[in-house]
Amino acid sequence: MQESEFPGVRGPLRFRPETGRPLLDLVEVLLRGPHSLTAGERELIAAYVSGRNECTYCCSAHSAYAAAQLDEGMSLVDQVHADPDRAPISAKLRALLRIAAAVQVSGREVTADLVEAARTEGATDLEIHDTVLIAAAFCMFNRYVDGLGTVPAADPGWYAQASERIATHGYLPVLDR
Template identity: 45%
Template sequence: MAHIPVPPGAPGIIGPMMAYPETAKPLNELAELLLSRETPNFSKAERETVANYVSFLNQCVFCSESHAGVADYHWQKSGISKQVWESPEQAPISDRLRALLKIAATVQKSARSVSQEDIAAAKKLGSTDRDIHDTVLIAAAFCMYNRYVDGLGTFAPPRGDAAYAEMGKILATKGYVKAIEN
């Protein structure tokens, strides 16, 4: 049971967003901006992988699982995200994304610890300044989203629940703003 009243049965961030729509709107707009667009070098699948990896590192079940569902939908292959959680070094992703995930993990632990070497490594593998900017912002934002979800003690279906793949498909196809409006 959540620490504050939220609509019954509304898991994770959905409950507080339904209870407090005035804060839901800008939070969803930020998620939409960060995750539902692609730049020439940074795909939706990669962006969602950064989000769910940071959420996994933060032990936020709802966010890691739901965003893994979105990422896997965009990857067009189930299980990529969970392979990243187990071992980014062994997961079937690019070295460039591995370098960005290293930056994201550093932001998750101690943002001031991101080094020039981390940035140079990502750039050497083809990351642009925009990719690095967006990675840091996604990681920082997801630390906030994770703390919002877990700090309110919201309900989350167990890891691996089929509901996460369905949530992922809805978010991947409708985006964050429209998925919540419906």
């Protein structure tokens, strides 16, 4: 296939649809399913972890998807990438991003203190669970995308266009387009 037409994870998803389908099902539930965290907040966690893994495609894509679904847009996404401690976000989201950062290093880095801090700021068990799994899932996607040496989109405008489709139709149609 033309990789320029199907950049990043889209090539491997099409190469092996039998694994591509459950991967898309997982990301759809995690990032867009009914939840107390907004889709924008969950995309922000995905973008943040992808940035820490230095995965250009995933970081560009999920930063664009987060920006499209957050009132403050890309400037807030950029601030979170630079330093979640100083970004103008809720104390709860900041505590969840600290958990996500620990997961990016290793599951074993998530301490009872980090979890307690998130709970003190009002995070529920489900929000803590989903934060851990979003961060873990992007440690998979980032490795999948870079481990196969896929290319990011050549045109930065591609991500903004993709973000409109994702915000409207979700991840499931990605294999069918």
